[in-house]
Amino acid sequence: MVQNLSQKLHCLQVKSSPPTRFLEEKFISLLRSCRTSHHLLHLHSQLTTHGLIHNAYVTPTLITTCSLLNKMPHARKLFDKMPQPNTATWNAMFRGYLHLECHLQVVVLFGEMNRAGAVPNCFTLPMVVKCCGKVNAVREGEEVHCVVVKMGFMSNPFVGTSLIDMYSSRGSVGDAYKVFGEMHQRNVVAWTAVIRAYISCGDMVSARRFFDLAPARDVVLWNTVVSGYIESGDMVAARKLFDKMPGRDAMSWNTMLNGYASNGDIELFEKMFEEMPERNVFSWNGLIGGYARNGLFSQVLESFKWMLVEGGDVLPNDATLVTVLSACSRLGALDMGKWVHLYAESIGYKGNLFVGNALIDMYAKCGVIGNALDVFNSIDRKDVFTWNTIINGMAMHGHAADALSLFDRMKNAVVKPDEVTFVGVLSACVHMGLVKDGFSFFQSMFDNYSIVPQIQHYGCMVDLLGRAGLLDQAVNFVRKMPMKPDAVIWAALLGACRIYKNVEIAELALQRLIELEPKNPANFVMLSNIYKDLGRWQDVARLKIAMRDTGFRKLPGCSVIEVDDSVVEFYSLDERHPETENIFRALRGLTVILRSYGYVPNLVDVAQGTVMGEVLQTTTLTRYPTYTRQSCRDCGSKIRKCHICRKKISNSFKLFHG
DNA sequence: CTAGGGTTAG
Numbered sequence: 001m002v003q004n005l006s007q008k009l010h011c012l013q014v015k016s017s018p019p020t021r022f023l024e025e026k027f028i029s030l031l032r033s034c035r036t037s038h039h040l041l042h043l044h045s046q047l048t049t050h051g052l053i054h055n056a057y058v059t060p061t062l063i064t065t066c067s068l069l070n071k072m073p074h075a076r077k078l079f080d081k082m083p084q085p086n087t088a089t090w091n092a093m094f095r096g097y098l099h100l101e102c103h104l105q106v107v108v109l110f111g112e113m114n115r116a117g118a119v120p121n122c123f124t125l126p127m128v129v130k131c132c133g134k135v136n137a138v139r140e141g142e143e144v145h146c147v148v149v150k151m152g153f154m155s156n157p158f159v160g161t162s163l164i165d166m167y168s169s170r171g172s173v174g175d176a177y178k179v180f181g182e183m184h185q186r187n188v189v190a191w192t193a194v195i196r197a198y199i200s201c202g203d204m205v206s207a208r209r210f211f212d213l214a215p216a217r218d219v220v221l222w223n224t225v226v227s228g229y230i231e232s233g234d235m236v237a238a239r240k241l242f243d244k245m246p247g248r249d250a251m252s253w254n255t256m257l258n259g260y261a262s263n264g265d266i267e268l269f270e271k272m273f274e275e276m277p278e279r280n281v282f283s284w285n286g287l288i289g290g291y292a293r294n295g296l297f298s299q300v301l302e303s304f305k306w307m308l309v310e311g312g313d314v315l316p317n318d319a320t321l322v323t324v325l326s327a328c329s330r331l332g333a334l335d336m337g338k339w340v341h342l343y344a345e346s347i348g349y350k351g352n353l354f355v356g357n358a359l360i361d362m363y364a365k366c367g368v369i370g371n372a373l374d375v376f377n378s379i380d381r382k383d384v385f386t387w388n389t390i391i392n393g394m395a396m397h398g399h400a401a402d403a404l405s406l407f408d409r410m411k412n413a414v415v416k417p418d419e420v421t422f423v424g425v426l427s428a429c430v431h432m433g434l435v436k437d438g439f440s441f442f443q444s445m446f447d448n449y450s451i452v453p454q455i456q457h458y459g460c461m462v463d464l465l466g467r468a469g470l471l472d473q474a475v476n477f478v479r480k481m482p483m484k485p486d487a488v489i490w491a492a493l494l495g496a497c498r499i500y501k502n503v504e505i506a507e508l509a510l511q512r513l514i515e516l517e518p519k520n521p522a523n524f525v526m527l528s529n530i531y532k533d534l535g536r537w538q539d540v541a542r543l544k545i546a547m548r549d550t551g552f553r554k555l556p557g558c559s560v561i562e563v564d565d566s567v568v569e570f571y572s573l574d575e576r577h578p579e580t581e582n583i584f585r586a587l588r589g590l591t592v593i594l595r596s597y598g599y600v601p602n603l604v605d606v607a608q609g610t611v612m613g614e615v616l617q618t619t620t621l622t623r624y625p626t627y628t629r630q631s632c633r634d635c636g637s638k639i640r641k642c643h644i645c646r647k648k649i650s651n652s653f654k655l656f657h658g
Numbered sequence: 659c660t661a662g663g664g665t666t667a668g
Contacts, residue, residue, distance in 0.1 A: 060659075091659060123659055130661085158660050165662080192662045220663055227663075254664060285665045292666095319666035326667070357667045388668045420668050 023050060024057045031061045037069050044078075054082050060092035067096030087121050094127045106131035107140055122153055126162035133166035141166055145179075155184040161193050168197035188214070192221045199228035204237075219249050226252065230259035235268075254282045261290025284311060285319050292323050298569075300327035301336060315347060318354045325358035329365035333562045337362040357385045364393025384415050391424035400428035404437075419451050426460035430467060438464045455481075459488050466496025471505050487516045491523070498530050506530050521552045 027047060034040050047053045047062065059082070066075035079085060079093055090113055097105040110128045113120065120128070125148055132141035145163060153159045160183040167176035176197040183190060191214045198207035211217070211225045222245050229238035242248070242256050253276045260269035273279075273287050284307045291299040304324045307316065316324075321344050328337035341359055349355045356379045363372035376382075376390045387410040394403035407425050410417060417425075422445050429438035442461055445451045458481050465474035474493055478485050490509045497506035506527055513523040524547040531539040561568055570577070577583060 064659080088659070095659070126660065156660095161661055187661095189662045196662075218662095223663055251664060258664075282664055289665060317666085322666040354667055361668065385668050390668095392668065418668095424668085 020052075023052065024055060027052065027058050028061045031058070031065045034065050034069075037071055040065055040069055040071065040074075053078070056086050056088070059085070060088045063089065063092035063096055067092075067099050070100070072096050072100060072102070085118070087119060087124065090118055090120070091123050091127070094124060098127050098131065103131040103134035107135060107137050110140075110144070120147065120151075122156045122159060125153055125156075126158045129159070129162040129166050133169040136170060138170065141170075154182055157183070157185060157187050157190060160186075161190045164190065164193040164197060168193065168200060171201060173197050173201050173203070188216050188218050188221055191216075192224055195221070195228075196224055199224070199231065202232065204228055204232050204234070219245075219247055219252065222246075223249075223252050223255055227255045227259070230255065230262070233263070235259055235263050235265065250276075250278055250280050250283065253277075254280075254286050257283065257286040257290065261286065261293055264294055266290075266294060266296070279311070279314060281314050281317050281320065284314060284316070285323065288320060289323050292327055297327040297330045300324060301331070301333065318349055318352050321349060321352075321355050322358040325355070325362045329362045331562070332366050334366040334368065335562050337366055353379065353381065353383060353386070357383075357389055360386065360389045360393065364389065364396065367397075369393060369397045369399065382413065382415065384418055384421070387413070387415055388418070388420045388424060391421060392427070395424045395428040395431060398431055400431040400434075403428035417449055417451075419445075419454055419457070422451065422453075423456050423460065426457060426464065430460060430464045433464075433468050435464055435468050435470070455483055455486055455489070458483070458485075459492055462489050463492045463496070466493055467499065469496075469500050471496060471500060471502050475505055475508070485512070487513055487520070490516070491526075494523070494526050498526065498533070501530065501533055503530060503534065503536075518550060519552050521547060521550065524550075 027043065027050075030043055031040075034043060043065075044053070044062070047055070047058060052058050059078070063075045063079065066072060066078075075093065075096055079089070082089065085093075090109075093109060094106050097103075097109065106128060110120070110124075113124075125144065128144050129141065129148075131137075132144060148154060148159055148163065160179060163179045164176045167173075167179060176194060180186065180190060180194040191210065195207050195210045195214075198204070198210065207225060207228055211221070214221065222241070226238050226241050226245075229235070229241065238256065238259055242252065245252060253272065257269060257272045257276070260266075260272055269290050273283070276283055284303075287303050288300050288307070291297070291303060300323065304316070304320070304327075307314070307320070321340060324340055325337060328334070328340065337359075340362075344350070344352075344355050344359075356375055359375045360372045363369065363375060372390065372393050376386065379386055387406070391403050391406050391410070394400070394406060403424060407417070407421065407428075410421070422441065425441050426438055429435075429441065438461065442453065442457065445453055445457065458477075462474050462478055465471070465477060471493075474496065478489055478493065481489075490512045494506055494509040494513065497503070497509060510523055510527045513520070517523070524543055528540050528543045528547075531537070531543065561570070568577070574580075
């Protein structure tokens, strides 16, 4: 009874005349735990009724909460109504914009701060300096530098370091060093910043000198210099320093892992992963992504499965899923891709834009454009990647009309088309033979979107003219190109010459192709096929000798197929599989059945060596596939099996089990 | 209310 009464009294006291400080603290803690915009609006109105909406202590926290909930416009409205915001409130605005990466807003707002006569402090300046660097605001950056000096903030390590970073990001190492020299106290972060400045301009010698001079070195500084050596391509120096490190953290190991991967040293790459004392999600992504970067897509899937089994607490994240899905696309591993789709949703990546875009691409490349569309439609906030992927996917599937209508929809959405969009649009025109429309799209790239056409777009145009049979126009177009035509351009022309049996232009194209890539036997095969079509057997023989003299043999095209849980690669008449006999027996059986239904095989292309892989090689050229084949370590040849030194480069024929 | 280092898509 007594306790109850005192509680009531206490409540009354608080309600009638609460000490302001108490209320302020209460609201600050409520705002910090606020997680929804609904709750935020509620608190906002409460603050208004308590007359605390322009409070010096509460308002900064309110603004911070707005920014965390993606409500900066709301914060801005409130902020603009304040008669005289204090520095902490200004800072909350800067931090909010910085958090959302609205760097330009920060620079603009700082101008307003000066005009309003408000005074920045040591928290304001690093944020503003950083943003000047981000948006490349050179003049503003120098003005802020002057403010720093005038207000005596050069002694503040945060301010000084931010200035070093700014000058470093615009490539002015000299200015970065000058700031470093003028700093009153230099901690290890400042040393790291100046060393980073030398690394980013490629001066590893100076970077190393400063590293050796530094009074203290922590693990971040060590890692910075190791990755500097990697960036400069010096894996040996990176390794030497790595071995000398007094304490390595997970990032040290991952840095080396990625270094070996980007230098194509698969052996050391794998060894590095095996030796790692601890593996976080970045380590696994390093392994998976390293295989992907080196074109070893089966190993991508294999190591992903290994991660699921052996990763322990480490779960894949969006980066993992995207890499694995793109490997599925490259391999045509649809079953695996579908599984990854379900798995991604089960671990909470249903709404992830990165994953969604990768799924669209995977379904499109695996031939199920319907599923690609389903994923596309399920994404509500589509970005330029989403649109480009579906447009290119549609074009690739021959749904050119759909690709073009999607392009129309894209224009109505707020997403601005880019150069990749136009590759899809133009290749849709190629498929439909829309020469006129193609040219008008090509023209509108620059006129309406200020996109300067790249060589890919010129390639599409050559393809467009060539496939429409307008070979002379195509040659003229190539001659008038503003850049030097590359092999893809000439190959497109050569391909068109085969369709229309134009020997004269074919010979011209081949001549250019031989100059550009003397090692690629596919070019000879193409011309040889044209001669064959025309029955010019003497020329075929002559070309065969010329081809032999180059010393290179054409790589047989290969196919990949998903079997159970694995991806298997095979060539025409391949006999490497342990069950070759059974496979061929089954095939013979199938042929008998097919023939009994009246099927007559077309052996002409097979006889000419135009197996699937070659068709792919010639028809996908204009799409500039990013497919990279492993290069031979000894002779640099970009082939799967080096025909010069006869070494097998990647273990591409490999079954794996889940 | 403060800084420096890693991965992913067309």
